[in-house]
Amino acid sequence: MSSVIVSMLYKVARKLLSVPGVLLRRDTAKDAELLVLRYENAVLRRQIAVAVRYEPADRLWLAALSGLIPRRRWREFFPVTPGTLLAWHRRFIAT
Template sequence: MSCVIVSLLYKVTRKLLTVPSVLLRRGTAKEAELLVLRHENAVLRRQLPGPVRYELADRFWFAALSGLIPRRHWLKIFPVAPGTLLAWHRRSSP
């Protein structure tokens, strides 16, 4: 159990350390990078035979970021349904 917690904390910390660099970039470059990553994500999803299985750290990350993005944009941004995001967020909140 403690190994899972340490692993989760490590992954979350790594993700959080990348946030400042993203926030400091210029808007156009950031938007272009997002478009490239979304396209890459779409291509990779087409190649998968079944549904994607997200780890606990992935779910936590999506739930945490969902608070930064208006709900009307969730469908085009997140790889899961809004209801799934809300359920993950409820489970991760104290």
């Protein structure tokens, strides 16, 4: 996949993620769902013995989602370091 196409896909993904209905929904069910998913993620991370290898599509989505969360909280949510997220972001923005 050429870098121009990847860059364009990344930018479209960022735009699509900026207005999802889940951001507009502020209720207990959403908060509970997030807590369940965080707990499940923590359990699964404890069970893996090898480092996870992210595919380009995984990197694209994680980098795009990082724009929705304040940078100071990235360590709480993402399985990679903030520096890695920024590197992925720069790579996808580059044309």
